[in-house]
Amino acid sequence: MNITDAEIKEAIQEGNKGVNHLHDIRKKYIVPVASDAFGLKYYQPIVEINTPYLTVLSVAALKTNKNESLSFSEAKKWVDIYKQLQSIDFTVESYGNSIDVIFNPINIVLKQGDNYIYPSSTTSLGVQRTTSWPYNPSYKENHTSFFPTNKIDINQNATLILKMPDNTLITYSVVFSNYK
Known part of the structure; x- marks a missing residue:
């Protein structure tokens, strides 16, 4: 989760390739499912890990889309936000055909060895209609859970x-x- 100056510059260069490139890169930050939940009345939630590298890349891509550029000093400020938050965050995108099947952000935990790490905070955009509404899936919710870095060993895998x-x-490996 620590990012070097060289990685910040690399993230800016990758972001300068635009929003379409950003979408391709974001796919690499989707956390793989360890246990599937097929046959349920909702759709498999998508989990993405957010890192300082991905944030810098995203901001650079969005600025490039507006014919602007992200400076190194601006990028460093985004990295500093991560350092201040002292957290690793995961965004969960869940889908359902009714509001009651949307994932409840209180029900998330990171397991590392015998330790269970609970989020220090969670934010949500709230339940929204999908572009396929009223057809399947009708609703979606994105929320982000922030896990304290002082309780996580990033050199060890987690679930x-x-x-x-x-x-x-549902578990994710x-x-x-795997993530910059």
Whole structure:
């Protein structure tokens, strides 16, 4: 989760390739599912890990889209925000055909060895209609859970566990070394 000056410059260069390139890069930050929950009354939630590198890349891409550029000093400020927050965050995008099947952000935990790490805070955009509304899936929700870095060993793999409304557990394999 620490980012060097060279990686900041690299993230800016990658972001300068534009929003379409950003979408391709973001796919690499989707945390793989360890246990599937097929046959449930909702859709498999998508989990993305957010890092300082990805944030700098995203801001650079959005600025490039507006014919602006992200300076190195601006990028450093984004990295400083991560240092101040002292957290690793995961965004969960969940879908359902009714509001009651949307994932509850209280039901998330990161397991590392025998330790269970709970988020220090969670933010949500709230439940929204999808572009396919009123057809399947009709609703979606994005929320981000922030896990304290002082309780996580990024040199060790972890499992992100989501408890769905019907009490089904869905797990995701977090290999921190896979993400810049």
